[in-house]
Amino acid sequence: MNAKPIKVLIADDEVIIRRGLISTVPWDKYGMTVVADVPNGSRGWEAFLEHRPDVVITDIVMPEMDGIELARKVKACEPRTKILLLSCHRDFDYAQRGIKLGASGYLLKTSFNDEELEEFLAAFRQELAADGTEAPRHTAAELATPAISGLLLEWLYGVGDRFPAELDRLLQGAWSWMNAPTALYLISAPGKCGRTLEHELRGCAPDEPCEVLPFGEGHLLLFVPEARQREWDSRLSERKAERPELHWSRLAPLAGREAWIDAVRKARGQMELEKRYRISVGQWPTPIAEAVQLIVRHTDTQLSVSEVAHEVGLSRSHFSTLFKKTVGESFVSFTYRAKLKIACELLGAQGITVQEIADKIGMPDAKYFSKWFKRCTGKTPSQYRSERREKRNVI
Secondary structure (H helix, E strand, O other): OOOOEEEEEEEEHHHHEEEEHHHHHHHHHHHHEEEEEEEEHHHHHHHHHHHHEEEEEEEOOOOOHHHHHHHHHHHHOOOOEEEEEEEEOOHHHHHHHHHOOOOOOOEOOOOOHHHHHHHHHHHHHHHHHHHHOOOOOOOOOOOHHHHHHHHHHHHOOOOOOOHHHHHHHHHHHOHHHHHHHHHEEEEOOHHHHHHHHHHHHHOOOOOOEEEEEEEOOOOOEEEEEHHHHHHHHHHHHHHHHOOOOOOOOEEEEEEHHHHHHHHHHHHHHHHHHHHHHOOOOHHHOOHHHHHHHHHHHOOOOOOHHHHHHOOOOOHHHHHHHHHHHOOOOOOOHHHHHHHHOOOOOOOOOOOHHHHHHHHHOOOOOOHHHHHHHHHOOOOOOOHHHHHHHHHHOOO
């Protein structure tokens, strides 16, 4: 932890918001102190130059200078500064503009709770302690951490767009070897097996190219040069002899950016349709396979049985009977299980708000989602997120 307090600047044109944050947030718990609070972006920029805060919490819509412009100026001056955006708007376009500039995330003023804010503060404290006084620089190894893998999941699920730029940078540097033919493995390694295997794979070939990325709950992506494919087949087979629960499949070889993106998207689809649900769609009737793909692609909407049955060309009653016989559970049960699994994965990614997750799986709002999630899992979203973070730190 830093010896000196972490300095925080709050910018919001609503005085009640500023005073509320100052008086209710346990800043000492995170080694932080509020050095200034200001009513607009112009004053915020002046206060930033005066105090050089480590963390800036700013409203997006403010007079004189908005939060997006303030974020741009702050990041240009001091890339190390952590920025958290506040907004009354649910339109992700507002926040995405700030995230593109380097903001760590955003919260809706109308729906966020104290636990969400404190999760950001805890992450900022850890990141600042690790950064020291230099601007953060991601290495290839860092991309395998939950935070960077979270960027990949955010992008795949459509709630963040920072990963493609990071991918471009890596393919020009540490991952330049992936511009040549590369083998991609999708590995199913549940529970502790997956966390242990990630460390083993990362350390078993220190002198040759290899990259391992956590890919949702219980899955890993392994990238290796295609020329070394047979060696890696043997390495995985040796580990399976020790861990029977380990399974993997090898996707078509890739080379370069577009092939990388296409291969990872296909890996996500395979994981969701076969690995996640422990089912094989290859032998299903075509209408049921199409229905499952519709469910997975449109988890942000509330699809009805009638709508899906019509899309795949079956009557509602025939579709319902055939679906349950083929999949082993009802359409509604399967749909909610798909939504729950996506929610669990997104809760494991840093910086995604509960409201964003609710929107992504077609829930009316964060409050409804939280009640539904607790009913399904017995835990609140924040409790689940905290437990995931603790598990990642074990090993």
